[in-house]
Amino acid sequence: MSQLLLSFFSPSVPGDSQEHSPDILKLLAPHPRLKEHVESMATEGTSHNLLKLSQENPELPHCLSQKQAEANRDGCSLMNTANIQVDGRRDNMKEQEEKEGEKQDAASPDTASVKIGKCQEKKRKHCQIEIQEDTEVFNKAYKQDLPTDQGAKTALSIPLASFDASDLECSLCMRLFYEPVTTPCGHTFCLKCLERCLDHNAKCPLCKDGLSQCLASRKYSKNVIMEELIAKFLPEELKERRRLYEEEMEELSNLNKNVPIFVCTMAYPTVPCPLHIFEPCYRLMIRRCIETGTRQFGMCLGDPVKGFAEYGCILEIRNVQFFADGRSVVDSIGKRRFKVLHQGQRDGYNTADIEYIEDQKVQGEDCAELMGLHNCVYEQASSWFHSLKSSLKTRILNHFGPMPEKDADPQINPNGPAWCWWTLAVLPLESRAQLPFLAMRSLKDRLNGIRRVLAFISRNQN
Numbered sequence: 001m002s003q004l005l006l007s008f009f010s011p012s013v014p015g016d017s018q019e020h021s022p023d024i025l026k027l028l029a030p031h032p033r034l035k036e037h038v039e040s041m042a043t044e045g046t047s048h049n050l051l052k053l054s055q056e057n058p059e060l061p062h063c064l065s066q067k068q069a070e071a072n073r074d075g076c077s078l079m080n081t082a083n084i085q086v087d088g089r090r091d092n093m094k095e096q097e098e099k100e101g102e103k104q105d106a107a108s109p110d111t112a113s114v115k116i117g118k119c120q121e122k123k124r125k126h127c128q129i130e131i132q133e134d135t136e137v138f139n140k141a142y143k144q145d146l147p148t149d150q151g152a153k154t155a156l157s158i159p160l161a162s163f164d165a166s167d168l169e170c171s172l173c174m175r176l177f178y179e180p181v182t183t184p185c186g187h188t189f190c191l192k193c194l195e196r197c198l199d200h201n202a203k204c205p206l207c208k209d210g211l212s213q214c215l216a217s218r219k220y221s222k223n224v225i226m227e228e229l230i231a232k233f234l235p236e237e238l239k240e241r242r243r244l245y246e247e248e249m250e251e252l253s254n255l256n257k258n259v260p261i262f263v264c265t266m267a268y269p270t271v272p273c274p275l276h277i278f279e280p281c282y283r284l285m286i287r288r289c290i291e292t293g294t295r296q297f298g299m300c301l302g303d304p305v306k307g308f309a310e311y312g313c314i315l316e317i318r319n320v321q322f323f324a325d326g327r328s329v330v331d332s333i334g335k336r337r338f339k340v341l342h343q344g345q346r347d348g349y350n351t352a353d354i355e356y357i358e359d360q361k362v363q364g365e366d367c368a369e370l371m372g373l374h375n376c377v378y379e380q381a382s383s384w385f386h387s388l389k390s391s392l393k394t395r396i397l398n399h400f401g402p403m404p405e406k407d408a409d410p411q412i413n414p415n416g417p418a419w420c421w422w423t424l425a426v427l428p429l430e431s432r433a434q435l436p437f438l439a440m441r442s443l444k445d446r447l448n449g450i451r452r453v454l455a456f457i458s459r460n461q462n
Contacts, residue, residue: 260297271400314337314338361411
């Protein structure tokens with residue numbers, strides 16, 4: 001092996017090869033793998049003691065300067081070739097040694113048992129060295145993490161570089177945890193993400209354990225440790241996450257653009273409108289209305305062509321009663337009328353850009369005429385209601401409440417007198433016949449329409 005290396009790196013001129021050994025070591029300096037092999041040969045007593053020469057004669061003349069220049073020009077190709085050749089020859093020698101060892105072991109059982117014992121002893125020593133090294137590394141790392149101040153509380157110090165925002169992401173929205181909660185089965189999600197999943201199925205999104213108790217109580221276990229970790233190690237990411245959430249809440253709070261629309265029934269200003277909520281999209285819509293603080297949404301009739309009617313009424317949530325299966329009963333009341341300008345959708349429910357409409361006020365003689373008409377129609381509506389059967393009146397009172405009192409000024413409310421809307425709600429009219437009254441901006445026209453309907457119903461009853 002030594003002769004092969006020397007013949008490979010030595011010049012072709014004859015002479016003693018030992019005087020060129022230091023140059024070989026210099027050539028092998030950037031390649032520790034080859035250098036170690038040459039040094040090991042030197043320590044084992046080979047004919048060319050290169051290590052000893054290099055230590056005793058550090059200033060030997062560089063006979064191979066010309067060869068070194070060529071080696072520097074050829075660079076990597078020369079070293080790579082040397083590596084390949086040396087590795088191949090080393091492997092061949094190891095195979096030969098193993099074959100000879102096997103023959104000797106087969107010939108002498110005692111020798112084989114001794115060698116096996118030595119191998120086992122070497123393995124034990126090697127394992128002990130590895131365990132000792134791992135223990136030293138762990139002790140060093142632990143000492144680095146401990147606080148320098150001895151008076152400080154002993155706490156687990158986690159390097160900031162080991163934290164990545166992706167390690168603390170919700171498995172549902174794939175964003176940084178915001179308001180994290182942990183389920184009874186041990187999984188953590190964003191509060192809003194978990195609630196949306198429970199709208200569709202009362203089970204854990206990951207392990208499918210039942211979470212009906214969360215739906216019934218509407219109370220979740222807040223993960224305080226997760227919040228503190230994020231606030232301490234990911235402050236910038238948390239700030240950005242909070243900014244996105246606030247922007248979303250601000251957008252949902254807009255009651256002119258992308259207003260949530262419940263497509264169901266007819267609703268009027270000042271008239272109660274109880275609702276039974278069971279569809280996942282409307283569960284989400286009602287919850288968002290409560291979270292934003294507006295507690296308001298639009299109500300429109302369905303339309304087979306347009307999707308929903310062009311006019312509707314804003315409802316305000318007064319109370320919500322939740323059930324264990326996720327359903328809820330919403331107690332709402334009408335507030336303002338609106339006209340739909342543009343329809344849209346958001347997360348499964350309808351939305352619309354709207355403009356609010358009000359009654360046009362009149363003055364002078366028109367106002368006096370309006371006052372007389374208002375008083376006349378009110379008396380007509382009151383007489384009709386009191387002429388109904390007791391059972392029917394009881395049902396109306398339980399659902400819509402008592403008939404509102406007559407206003408001293410019928411134009412004081414932008415939407416008109418409350419009793420007008422209460423009368424329209426209890427009259428036996430189809431929804432399509434009621435819709436034009438909602439779109440009217442003239443109180444006089446609305447009062448005349450109610451008077452005609454009452455006259456028609458009274459004739460049919462008689």
